[in-house]
Amino acid sequence: MSESTAPAPLPAARKAGCPFDPPEDLARLRRDHPISPMAYPDGHIGWLVTSHALVRAVLADPRFSHRADLTHSPLSGARTGAPRPAPPGIFTSMDPPEHTRYRRLLTGQFTVRRMRRLTGRIHEITAEHLDAMERQGPPVDLMEAFALPIPSLVICELLGVPTTERAGFQSDMSKLMSLEVSTDEKIAAFGTLQAFMLDLVLAKRAEPADDLLSGLVTGTDLTDEELTNIGGVLMGAGFETTANMLSLGAYALLGHPEQLAALRADTGLTDKAVEELLRYLSIIPGTVRAALEDVELGGQLVRAGQSVMVSIPAANRDPEHFADPDTLDLHRPTAGHVAFGHGIHQCLGQQLARVEMQVGIPALFARFPTLRLAVPPDEVPLRTDMMIYGVHRLPVTWDKG
Numbered sequence: 001m002s003e004s005t006a007p008a009p010l011p012a013a014r015k016a017g018c019p020f021d022p023p024e025d026l027a028r029l030r031r032d033h034p035i036s037p038m039a040y041p042d043g044h045i046g047w048l049v050t051s052h053a054l055v056r057a058v059l060a061d062p063r064f065s066h067r068a069d070l071t072h073s074p075l076s077g078a079r080t081g082a083p084r085p086a087p088p089g090i091f092t093s094m095d096p097p098e099h100t101r102y103r104r105l106l107t108g109q110f111t112v113r114r115m116r117r118l119t120g121r122i123h124e125i126t127a128e129h130l131d132a133m134e135r136q137g138p139p140v141d142l143m144e145a146f147a148l149p150i151p152s153l154v155i156c157e158l159l160g161v162p163t164t165e166r167a168g169f170q171s172d173m174s175k176l177m178s179l180e181v182s183t184d185e186k187i188a189a190f191g192t193l194q195a196f197m198l199d200l201v202l203a204k205r206a207e208p209a210d211d212l213l214s215g216l217v218t219g220t221d222l223t224d225e226e227l228t229n230i231g232g233v234l235m236g237a238g239f240e241t242t243a244n245m246l247s248l249g250a251y252a253l254l255g256h257p258e259q260l261a262a263l264r265a266d267t268g269l270t271d272k273a274v275e276e277l278l279r280y281l282s283i284i285p286g287t288v289r290a291a292l293e294d295v296e297l298g299g300q301l302v303r304a305g306q307s308v309m310v311s312i313p314a315a316n317r318d319p320e321h322f323a324d325p326d327t328l329d330l331h332r333p334t335a336g337h338v339a340f341g342h343g344i345h346q347c348l349g350q351q352l353a354r355v356e357m358q359v360g361i362p363a364l365f366a367r368f369p370t371l372r373l374a375v376p377p378d379e380v381p382l383r384t385d386m387m388i389y390g391v392h393r394l395p396v397t398w399d400k401g
Contacts (some may be wrong), residue, residue: 004230005033005036005037006037006366007037007038007039007045007223008036008037008038008039009038009039009040009041009076009077010038010048010075010156010285010309010311011023011025011026011029012076012384013025013072014382014384016378017377019251019255019376019377019380019382020248020251020252020255020280020328021282021317021326022282022311022313022314022317023313026050026311026313026317027317029048029050030050030051030314030317030318031315033050034049034050034054034298035047035049035050035054035297035298035299035300035302037047037052038047038074038309040072040073040074040307041073041075041076042072042073043075043307044072044306044307044309045306045310046072046074046306046307047297047300047302047309048074048308048309048311049298049308049309049311050311050314050315050318051298051299051308051314051315051318051320052318052320052321052322052336052338053292053318053320053321054297054298054310054314055310055311055312055314055315055338055342056315056336056338056342056343057297058289058297058308058310059287059310059341059342059345060094060337060342060343061295062096063291063292063293063295063320064100064289064290064291064292064295064308065095065289065290065291065292066092066093066094066095066287066288066290066345067085067086067094067095067287067290068083068084068085068086068090068093069083069084069085069092070083070088070093070290070292070305070307071083071093071288071289071290071307072165072288072290072307073288073388074285074286074288074309075285076269084354087225087228087229088223088225088226088229089102089222089225089226089227089228089229089233090229090230090233091103091106091230091233092233092237092345094345099344099345100225100344102230103344103348105216105220105222106216106230106234106276106348107147107348108219108354109212109215109216109219110212110348110349110351113116114212115351115352115355118157118158118339118352119355119359120155121154121345121373122150122154122355122356122359122360123359123363124362125150125154126150126349126363127363128161128162129145129146129149129150129232130146130363130364130367130368132145133145133146133367133368134367136366137400138374138396138397138398138400139374139391139395139396139397140395140396140397141394141395141396142247142250142364142394142395142396143243143247143391143393143394144393146247146360147243147244147246147247147250147360147362147394148239148243148244149246150238150242150243150246150356150360151238151243151356152239152243153248154238154239154352154356155235155238155239156385157211158211158212158234158238158352159200159211159212159213159231159234159235160200160204160211160214161200161211161235162210166198181187193232194228194232197228197229197232197235198224198228200213200231201213201217201224201227201228201231202224204217204219205224212234212265213227214231215279217349219363234349235350235369237347237349238349238352240388241275241284241353241388242353242357243281243390244283244383244388244389244390244391245278245281245283245353245357245390246356246357246360246361247390247391247394248281248283248389248391249274249277249281249357249361249389250361250364250365250371250394250396251373251380251394252277252280252328252371253277253361254283254371254373254396255377256328258362259328259329259330260275262330262331262332262363263361263362263365264365264369267362269330269331270358270361270362271281271336271354271358272330272331272332273330273361274354274357274358274361275334275337276328276329276330276332276334277357278327278330278334278337278339278340279316279322279334279337279339280316280358281389282312282313282316282317282339283313283388283389283390284311284312284339284387284389285311285387285389286310286311286313286389287309287310287312287341288308288309288310288343289305289306289307289308289310290303290306290307291303291305291306291307291308292304300306312338312341312346314338315338316337316338316339321336321352322334322337340353346347368398369398370398370399371396371397371398372396372397372398373394373395373396373397374395374396374397375395380393380394380395381393
């Protein structure tokens with residue numbers, strides 16, 4: 001094995017002054033070694049895939065498993081202990097037929113009527129938070145005042161969580177997503193979240209309402225343990241990613257005033273703008289699969305049992321699929337981007353996330369036409385210490401009318 005392809009950790013260092021670009025080494029690997037040996041934090045030697053074509057190939061291939069007991073985490077601090085089977089209900093870390101069973105039950109709860117009702121509430125919740133920002137006056141932390149509370153309230157309404165409980169689960173979920181929090185703190189946060197969700201499940205059994213969790217309680221034979229874990233998965237997925245897309249998306253548009261001007265000038269551009277921001281920012285570093293058998297991939301032999309990390313940011317910046325991929329262009333065709341994954345594990349709540357962005361981002365800039373950063377760009381604290389990229393805070397200001 002040559003020095004250039006010797007196993008190395010997942011590239012993580014981002015170029016100074018380029019908060020929207022993936023680590024530079026990903027582009028080099030994609031060009032020279034689109035599948036390359038990778039050293040995982042626990043000592044496992046597996047692979048890293050960086051080209052768009054190979055990423056989609058892995059995610060669509062049933063010979064690559066997503067089972068938690070077979071895969072090794074590529075992120076230091078993301079998982080504690082040895083790989084072990086996913087608990088009942090953690091369908092995101094399972095293969096068919098278990099994954100198929102849970103996914104089918106959940107898909108049945110994402111009804112058109114429920115999504116339409118939530119869309120109306122997203123408009124209301126967004127307007128309420130913009131009103132509060134306007135009353136408070138500048139400057140504000142856009143993450144705290146806008147990006148976090150909107151998806152948090154939406155997922156609360158979807159699952160039937162009392163909004164008074166929102167702050168607690170936000171704090172505990174942030175600890176689970178951190179790459180720097182101790183194992184003991186993560187275990188404690190997980191225990192608190194589990195207890196909270198179990199109490200919610202029991203409350204829905206006693207008094208069902210018109211929400212997704214009540215629908216699962218009354219319409220399926222899922223156990224309390226399964227429902228608790230499913231609720232936890234949906235809760236975590238329902239606000240961390242969208243919150244960071246709202247804040248980082250706003251930051252990116254502020255950093256590209258010509259693109260922001262195009263969005264303001266043409267409301268019909270909103271849907272394409274959201275897809276381009278999803279592609280361009282790619283806040284999730286990737287996902288990992290394990291080979292169930294020997295597989296030839298991109299000219300390399302992946303041995304049975306080896307983990308394969310697929311890089312979402314690298315795939316979404318691949319010049320073989322996207323012209324001039326390092327440029328933010330709200331008019332570009334974005335078909336085939338993998339911001340929500342690909343294959344059977346593609347994000348279940350992607351349409352809800354899209355609606356939150358399609359409503360939130362245009363409304364923010366319409367309400368505050370002079371919105372701008374309140375600090376120099378290099379003082380915006382980036383989430384390089386978290387599994388999901390974004391900003392910890394986004395101080396903004398505007399001219400009061």
